[in-house]
Amino acid sequence: GIEYSTEPFESLYEVYEDIGSGQFAVVRRCVEKATRSEYAAKYIRKRRVASSRRGLPLEVIAREVHVLQKLHKHQIIISLHQVFDNGQHVILVLELVRGGELFEHISERERLSEEEASAFLHQILLGVCHMHSHDIAHLDLKPENVLLLSKNRQHIKLIDFGLSRVITDAEEVRDLMGTAEFVAPEIVNYEPLCLATDMWAIGVITYILVSGSSPFLGDSQQETFNNVTAVDYTFDTQYFSGTSDLAKDFICRLLVKDVRKRMTAKESLSHPWIQPE
Numbered sequence: 079g080i081e082y083s084t085e086p087f088e089s090l091y092e093v094y095e096d097i098g099s100g101q102f103a104v105v106r107r108c109v110e111k112a113t114r115s116e117y118a119a120k121y122i123r124k125r126r127v128a129s130s131r132r133g134l135p136l137e138v139i140a141r142e143v144h145v146l147q148k149l150h151k152h153q154i155i156i157s158l159h160q161v162f163d164n165g166q167h168v169i170l171v172l173e174l175v176r177g178g179e180l181f182e183h184i185s186e187r188e189r190l191s192e193e194e195a196s197a198f199l200h201q202i203l204l205g206v207c208h209m210h211s212h213d214i215a216h217l218d219l220k221p222e223n224v225l226l227l228s229k230n231r232q233h234i235k236l237i238d239f240g241l242s243r244v245i246t247d248a249e250e251v252r253d254l255m256g257t258a259e260f261v262a263p264e265i266v267n268y269e270p271l272c273l274a275t276d277m278w279a280i281g282v283i284t285y286i287l288v289s290g291s292s293p294f295l296g297d298s299q300q301e302t303f304n305n306v307t308a309v310d311y312t313f314d315t316q317y318f319s320g321t322s323d324l325a326k327d328f329i330c331r332l333l334v335k336d337v338r339k340r341m342t343a344k345e346s347l348s349h350p351w352i353q354p355e
């Protein structure tokens with residue numbers, strides 16, 4: 079697989095403005111000197127000592143690199159160009175896409191037409207289907223992690239595989255937290271996570287894309303968690319008066335508490351709301 083280069087990153091790349099930051103990572107636009115190609119450099123702080131709360135342990139960082147290496151030849155998964163280890167950070171050199179977050183695209187529009195929402199979901203599902211066919215769950219799907227290739231086009235890329243994992247029946251994964259608004263009941267209840275955990279998030283994303291409102295969001299994280307575990311949501315007529323029954327049916331088949339009864343990525347691709355006419 080990709081070896082971590084210990085060449086000084088700044089000798090091969092020019093680094094420009096910050097384009098985003100998270101708990102353990104900063105993303106900056108950069109240009110490869112040899113090719114003048116632009117990339118997104120994701121600086122992930124390394125944890126110095128086990129007891130420290132700053133940065134990530136190397137094996138957690140290696141998990142994201144491993145997942146990207148397995149998946150990134152798919153046109154909907156962001157591609158990984160190079161990896162550097164400069165001592166304090168591991169730097170992932172990733173494909174740069176210019177259209178910004180789907181999240182911003184929605185915010186500008188309040189809500190999307192069902193055709194537009196269905197077209198975005200179709201692509202997200204193709205990417206998730208690819209991941210699930212490799213037994214990899216994203217586990218942090220949300221509109222902030224869906225980037226548009228360009229403002230007016232509908233082509234998207236999935237990013238941020240920092241929480242992604244290979245889901246094997248053997249090793250149970252329980253200890254995870256994503257973003258409260260999008261987490262499935264099994265995450266809140268610390269039950270084993272599975273590929274279906276991503277499908278719940280897709281149900282939440284669909285609900286938001288077609289209505290502009292969020293199904294479980296409460297005034298506090300705890301209230302949101304309570305709404306999630308109670309599967310307490312409605313198609314409020316204030317937001318859903320114009321939404322088709324097909325769209326509601328698609329959402330209903332994903333926001334299901336029992337992971338065995340939730341639609342899989344493959345099944346959702348053949349749901350009539352997604353099927354291109």
Ligand SMILES: Cc1ccc2c(c1)c1c3c(c(C)cc1n2CCCN)C(=O)NC3=O
Binds near residue numbers: 118156172
């Ligand atoms: C034009 C633009 C604007 C913001 C960007 C990006 C691109 C971006 C990118 C990536 C990541 C991990 C975060 C990014 N962010 C930060 C926000 C992502 N939630 C990435 O891997 N490629 C990007 O283009």
